[in-house]
Amino acid sequence: MGHAPANGKRSPPPPPLGRCHFWLPNKRRHCANSPLPSSQYCGNHLPESAPGAGRRVPCPVDPSHTVLEENLEAHVGKCPLKKQVAALTAQPYYSKGINSGTPDAGCGVTSAEKRAAVYRLTEEEFRLLLGKIRSVHAAVAAPIRESNLITAACDKWMSGQVDRKMPYQEKHVAQQASIVGNMEAFGLLQKASHEVVDGENAAVSAQAVVEFGAGRGYLTQVLVDCYGIRNVFLVERRSYKLKADRSLRQNEDVTLERLRIDIEDLKLHGIEALRGLQYLAIGKHLCGPATDMTMMCCLPERYDQTEENGKRSLQGLALATCCHHLCQWKHYTNKSFLSGLGITEEEFHAMTWFSSWAVDGDHSYPDAPVEVADTHSEVRGPEKLDQEAVGIERVIRSIPAGERATLGSMCKDIIDTGRLLWLGQKGLIADLVSYVPSSISPENRLLIAKCTS
Numbered sequence: 001m002g003h004a005p006a007n008g009k010r011s012p013p014p015p016p017l018g019r020c021h022f023w024l025p026n027k028r029r030h031c032a033n034s035p036l037p038s039s040q041y042c043g044n045h046l047p048e049s050a051p052g053a054g055r056r057v058p059c060p061v062d063p064s065h066t067v068l069e070e071n072l073e074a075h076v077g078k079c080p081l082k083k084q085v086a087a088l089t090a091q092p093y094y095s096k097g098i099n100s101g102t103p104d105a106g107c108g109v110t111s112a113e114k115r116a117a118v119y120r121l122t123e124e125e126f127r128l129l130l131g132k133i134r135s136v137h138a139a140v141a142a143p144i145r146e147s148n149l150i151t152a153a154c155d156k157w158m159s160g161q162v163d164r165k166m167p168y169q170e171k172h173v174a175q176q177a178s179i180v181g182n183m184e185a186f187g188l189l190q191k192a193s194h195e196v197v198d199g200e201n202a203a204v205s206a207q208a209v210v211e212f213g214a215g216r217g218y219l220t221q222v223l224v225d226c227y228g229i230r231n232v233f234l235v236e237r238r239s240y241k242l243k244a245d246r247s248l249r250q251n252e253d254v255t256l257e258r259l260r261i262d263i264e265d266l267k268l269h270g271i272e273a274l275r276g277l278q279y280l281a282i283g284k285h286l287c288g289p290a291t292d293m294t295m296m297c298c299l300p301e302r303y304d305q306t307e308e309n310g311k312r313s314l315q316g317l318a319l320a321t322c323c324h325h326l327c328q329w330k331h332y333t334n335k336s337f338l339s340g341l342g343i344t345e346e347e348f349h350a351m352t353w354f355s356s357w358a359v360d361g362d363h364s365y366p367d368a369p370v371e372v373a374d375t376h377s378e379v380r381g382p383e384k385l386d387q388e389a390v391g392i393e394r395v396i397r398s399i400p401a402g403e404r405a406t407l408g409s410m411c412k413d414i415i416d417t418g419r420l421l422w423l424g425q426k427g428l429i430a431d432l433v434s435y436v437p438s439s440i441s442p443e444n445r446l447l448i449a450k451c452t453s
Contacts, residue, residue, distance in 0.1 A: 020045055061085055088261060093270030098300070099293040100264050102330040108289075111325060114353040117346060119392045126392050129350060133410055136341050141413040142420050144445065147433035149181030150174075153189075153226045171440050176222045178435045179284060179318055179446060186431065186448050188280055188316040189227050206315045207231055208279035212263055212286060212294040217244035219284045224254055231277055234258045235266060263293040264331075268300070281317040288326025288352075291319055291419065291447070292333045299426045316428070316450035320435070321419070322443035324355035324412045334418035351411040358408030359442040416445055423449045 012023040012030070020031035022045035033042035041047065044066075056066040062081040076082070088094055121129070150158065154177045183189045188206070208231035211220045215236060221244040223229040230253055234245070237260060248256045257273055259266070268274065281298045283291070298314050329335065329345040338348055396404075416432055423430040430449035438444055 091261075091270070092272070093259065093267050094261065094265055095267040095270070096265055098265060098267050099296040100331060101289075101292060101296060101333065108328040108330065109349050111353065114325075114349045118350050118353060121392055123392065123395055126395060129347060130407060132342075132347070133351060133354070133407065133414070136343065137410040137414055140341065140417060141410070142417040142432050144413065144416075144432050144434050147182055147185070147446075148178050148436055149185055150177050151181040151184050153184065154180060154222065157222060157226050172218065174440055175284065175320070175436050176219050179219065179282070179320060180222050180226065182433060182435055182446055182448055183280070183282075183316075183318045186316070186318075186450060188318065188448070188450055189223075206278050206280045208233065208274060208277040210235060210268070210274070210279055210281050210298075212281060212283040212297070212319075213290050214258075214283075215285065216240050216242060217248070217258075219282060220244065221247065223280075223282075224248060224251065230254055231273070231279075232256045233271065233274060233279075235263060236260060237262045263290055263297060266297050268297055278313045278315050280315050281319070283319045285322060285443075286319055287323035289328050289331035291321045292327075292331045294319060295333050295419065295422065299423075299428075314451055317448070319447045320443070321412075321416055321445045321447055324358075324415050325352050327352045327355075327415060332415075332418070334422040337418040337421055338414075351414065355408050355411040355415070357404040358412055412445070416447065419447055423447070427452060
């Protein structure tokens with residue numbers, strides 16, 4: 001990993017003189033360390049095949065980095081992230097796995113494992129599974145209506161008149177504005193009764209917003225700029241540069257709290273500043289199970305909902321679902337819905353794997369990149385069959401691209417329908433819409449709901 005470019009991508013540029021040759025794809029640069037005298041790589045990135053190199057294993061404190069197995073015990077005691085982890089676990093809002101859905105269910109199923117399970121099917125079993133997906137979709141899938149809405153409250157913001165010292169991409173702005181527009185149309189945000197002038201914002205019904213999978217926090221920035229939200233909570237497990245936090249903190253009327261925590265471990269009623277506030281839950285890019293975890297986080301089942309939990313009030317939620325190929329049975333909110341349709345855990349994981357066909361991310365190929373491609377990019381069709389492909393792999397590659405895309409969309413529909421029904425079971429009024437054209441983003445589904453009380 002890091003020593004060669006991903007399949008189908010351009011090779012990285014040569015490293016600067018005197019730098020380790022290890023390429024960091026997420027940072028789009030080479031490692032900044034100096035190489036060892038006898039190697040092109042530093043000690044951290046020395047290939048295991050290199051003479052004298054030891055076996056590297058993930059650090060148990062933070063698996064995002066590795067350490068020599070022989071040094072593991074000593075490293076754990078001094079890992080720089082150990083204090084950070086200890087500080088997090090001591091927080092009142094931390095509860096390990098509280099939103100996991102299925103406690104102690106073990107590790108999830110990787111895309112490679114899903115692919116391997118599909119490839120083990122016989123051709124008859126594979127075709128029966130596709131027939132089952134079509135039948136279930138026809139019987140239960142919720143209709144998804146087009147709802148690309150830009151409200152008057154966002155006009156000034158969209159036209160760039162708001163002071164903007166942050167990264168700007170038109171497609172992301174269009175997505176953010178339409179999510180907010182759908183929230184207003186659905187009754188989650190109060191319509192502006194007057195023009196937004198000189199920083200004076202429209203009235204709002206909610207007192208706070210919690211953005212899950214917040215990334216840099218720009219969706220929340222829209223709500224602050226256009227609807228006057230004053231209490232902001234950004235939930236994100238990763239660290240980001242160029243965040244909206246700086247702009248938000250410069251607004252004296254805004255109270256901001258960024259929580260660096262996995263949604264799976266977040267206990268909302270443990271956030272002291274959120275208690276007693278009516279809030280909206282939002283998310284623009286909740287990959288795979290993050291949608292399910294967010295729903296369970298806002299509508300908890302596993303801890304007492306009287307006393308402390310009653311002091312907070314969910315007004316509604318707007319969650320853009322995506323990356324269904326990452327969904328896991330153990331986290332999925334509405335297993336009973338699927339089980340009632342005769343869909344097993346193994347079939348669910350096959351469906352999640354098929355779902356990538358809807359956005360042209362073909363996970364039939366071992367080296368396919370994780371991120372989805374643009375909908376206009378080339379899809380391998382039957383005319384591009386690999387002569388080495390055998391069994392189910394060859395059957396999959398023989399399916400026309402359009403038919404594969406339709407099957408993938410059906411799988412996404414079924415998964416999101418279960419989520420929609422789960423919200424209804426919890427007493428919310430919910431809807432599932434397509435909030436931007438696929439030309440802006442093929443991941444364009446928005447799950448939106450409001451509390452009736």
